[in-house]
Amino acid sequence: MITLKDIDKVYRTERVETLALHNINLDIAQGEFVSIMGPSGCGKSTLLNLVGLLDKPTTGTLTLDGQKINGAGDKALARMRNEKLGFVFQSFHLVPDLTVLDNVEIPLLYRRMTAADRRKHALAALDRVGLASRVHHFPTQLSGGQQQRVAIARAIVGKPTIVLADEPTGNLDSAMGDEIMSILEELNSKDQTTIVMVTHDDRFAERTSRTVRLFDGRQVA
Amino acid sequence: MRNTSLKLAFKVLARRKVFTAISLVGITLTLVILMVAAAIFDNTFGAAAPESRIGRMLFVRTVGMYGPNSSNTSNPGYGFLERTIRNLPGAENVSVYGEAMTSVIYDRGRRIEAQTTRADGAYWQILDFKFVEGAPFTAADDAGDRRVAVISEPLRDRVFGRKPAVGRSINLGGQSYRVTGVVTAVPPTRIAAYSEVWVPIGALSSEQRRAFMGPFNGLVLARSRWDFKGLKREFASRVAREPNADPKEYKEIRAGLDSSFEAFARQVTGNRVARPALFLGSILAGAALLFMSLPALNLITLNLSRIMERSPEIGVRKAFGAPRRALVAQFVAENVVLTLIGGAIGFVLAFAFLRALDASALLPDSRLDLNLRVFGYGVLIAVFFGILSGVYPAWKMSRLHPVDALRGGSL
Numbered sequence: 001m002i003t004l005k006d007i008d009k010v011y012r013t014e015r016v017e018t019l020a021l022h023n024i025n026l027d028i029a030q031g032e033f034v035s036i037m038g039p040s041g042c043g044k045s046t047l048l049n050l051v052g053l054l055d056k057p058t059t060g061t062l063t064l065d066g067q068k069i070n071g072a073g074d075k076a077l078a079r080m081r082n083e084k085l086g087f088v089f090q091s092f093h094l095v096p097d098l099t100v101l102d103n104v105e106i107p108l109l110y111r112r113m114t115a116a117d118r119r120k121h122a123l124a125a126l127d128r129v130g131l132a133s134r135v136h137h138f139p140t141q142l143s144g145g146q147q148q149r150v151a152i153a154r155a156i157v158g159k160p161t162i163v164l165a166d167e168p169t170g171n172l173d174s175a176m177g178d179e180i181m182s183i184l185e186e187l188n189s190k191d192q193t194t195i196v197m198v199t200h201d202d203r204f205a206e207r208t209s210r211t212v213r214l215f216d217g218r219q220v221a
Numbered sequence: 222m223r224n225t226s227l228k229l230a231f232k233v234l235a236r237r238k239v240f241t242a243i244s245l246v247g248i249t250l251t252l253v254i255l256m257v258a259a260a261i262f263d264n265t266f267g268a269a270a271p272e273s274r275i276g277r278m279l280f281v282r283t284v285g286m287y288g289p290n291s292s293n294t295s296n297p298g299y300g301f302l303e304r305t306i307r308n309l310p311g312a313e314n315v316s317v318y319g320e321a322m323t324s325v326i327y328d329r330g331r332r333i334e335a336q337t338t339r340a341d342g343a344y345w346q347i348l349d350f351k352f353v354e355g356a357p358f359t360a361a362d363d364a365g366d367r368r369v370a371v372i373s374e375p376l377r378d379r380v381f382g383r384k385p386a387v388g389r390s391i392n393l394g395g396q397s398y399r400v401t402g403v404v405t406a407v408p409p410t411r412i413a414a415y416s417e418v419w420v421p422i423g424a425l426s427s428e429q430r431r432a433f434m435g436p437f438n439g440l441v442l443a444r445s446r447w448d449f450k451g452l453k454r455e456f457a458s459r460v461a462r463e464p465n466a467d468p469k470e471y472k473e474i475r476a477g478l479d480s481s482f483e484a485f486a487r488q489v490t491g492n493r494v495a496r497p498a499l500f501l502g503s504i505l506a507g508a509a510l511l512f513m514s515l516p517a518l519n520l521i522t523l524n525l526s527r528i529m530e531r532s533p534e535i536g537v538r539k540a541f542g543a544p545r546r547a548l549v550a551q552f553v554a555e556n557v558v559l560t561l562i563g564g565a566i567g568f569v570l571a572f573a574f575l576r577a578l579d580a581s582a583l584l585p586d587s588r589l590d591l592n593l594r595v596f597g598y599g600v601l602i603a604v605f606f607g608i609l610s611g612v613y614p615a616w617k618m619s620r621l622h623p624v625d626a627l628r629g630g631s632l
Contacts, residue, residue, distance in 0.1 A: 097229055
């Protein structure tokens with residue numbers, strides 16, 4: 001499903017060259033729940049951004065659903081992100097000016113779909129994360145855990161095959177973190193959605209099917 | 222525009238009150254000035270009584286002879302107009318009328334200055350004056366050199382004290398004229414209709430009847446605008462046949478059968494450019510653009526800082542597959558909503574300003590309306606301003622790297 005081969009990622013400024021990832025080789029099969037662990041600055045988020053097509057590798061090849069990504073244009077990448085990927089961020093990144101329902105509809109705005117269909121799908125996604133009663137609330141009216149559930153609803157509303165979660169429990173207390181983890185586990189087991197999750201928490205990493213460990217940009221396990 | 226985008230646009234504006242207020246002040250002031258300019262332009266060149274059919278009217282207001290060392294530019298003479306605009310194919314009616322000139326009315330020891338225009342009978346058929354009393358003088362009055370006059374309502378009030386004037390006489394430059402009709406006031410911005418007193422052209426000397434230059438203007442009412450091209454072509458061929466009175470001094474005769482704006486542009490440019498309307502139109506459009514550019518630059522700067530605030534939202538939209546085009550469209554649409562709000566406020570302020578201008582003595586007898594056409598210009602100006610000030614920030618925003626945008630971004 002996802003294949004990274006000999007991936008290097010180098011960030012260059014006028015004076016400094018930083019090797020963020022070096023020689024990453026990774027295969028993630030459909031339906032896997034993979035966690036990525038490592039100390040701060042080891043390249044976890046960089047790796048997730050590459051898999052999420054938000055960034056491009058400096059060298060190496062990235063294959064998603066059998067399709068080579070290298071050389072794809074911005075438009076093609078945007079379409080692939082819209083159709084195949086869903087994102088959950090540590091700080092939720094909900095649009096504060098929009099209601100919960102409007103936030104969840106965002107990925108569907110970039111598809112050919114009627115407003116009624118968008119609404120139907122968004123309501124179904126919110127129902128799935130247990131927030132059907134909060135659709136007209138604004139993000140600031142919700143707890144952190146509820147906001148992250150909205151973010152998960154937004155990530156799954158377009159029925160992506162892969163969900164990428166960047167420390168989804170990082171800003172939550174352990175109880176809420178558990179709640180979010182359970183939703184992700186259910187997504188993985190029931191829908192066979194592939195999940196790649198960056199985490200610092202061993203407890204959550206243990207609940208995934210495999211853990212990839214990074215250190216100084218290198219894959220160590 | 223999607224409902225969600227529209228909702229977001231209003232919410233963003235409502236949440237960032239200071240930004241919205243500062244932006245709106247700049248937008249509103251700019252649009253007020255442009256709308257007032259558009260209203261003056263429309264009230265000068267747009268269709269309004271007595272020039273309701275101005276869309277079918279063509280004018281000859283300037284002729285000139287040009288040589289390497291000298292030139293001579295003037296209004297056309299009666300003879301030139303007779304030779305060049307009479308019996309033009311495609312013309313429904315043709316009139317010759319004089320340039321408005323100041324004359325003096327003597328009334329019981331009072332000396333009243335009034336703008337006076339000489340006109341033929343066809344003038345009253347082409348222009349639709351509103352008569353509050355009586356009727357216009359006729360072609361027979363003109364041919365018979367009768368001393369008759371039409372006066373404006375404000376002049377009647379000054380001379381006769383709001384009493385009926387038809388049948389009574391005025392002493393115009395020492396000669397007595399019988400008033401046949403009284404018309405409502407005509408704004409001074411109307412190119413052919415403005416005057417306070419109209420009298421027949423009357424008897425002309427044979428020299429005046431042949432004159433190339435003089436104090437007259439030509440007015441042609443075409444059957445439709447589609448006839449303009451043919452009319453202009455025939456006019457040009459007739460001008461080309463005009464005899465050159467002084468071939469040693471002058472090499473070229475130049476005149477145009479012009480729309481109202483073309484005629485104005487020809488006068489302003491001294492009949493020296495080949496396409497005066499395009500020339501003047503470009504200058505005016507350039508000036509309007511320049512005038513808009515300063516507040517637009519200000520708005521661009523404000524918008525760029527606003528983008529920075531909304532960087533995570535842009536990152537999220539990009540992550541979920543928003544193509545650049547959609548982001549540009551969203552941001553430009555938000556900006557157009559802002560400028561349309563500014564336009565609506567500007568429209569109200571421009572209306573008040575024009576009312577005050579009409580009431581003031583600055584433009585006597587002016588009737589500067591904000592009609593549906595000017596409203597249309599206002600909407601167009603606001604949308605153009607919105608696009609002008611929104612496109613660059615939107616383009617910059619759309620080029621934000623999604624990872625940078627999610628982190629808080631830098632342009």
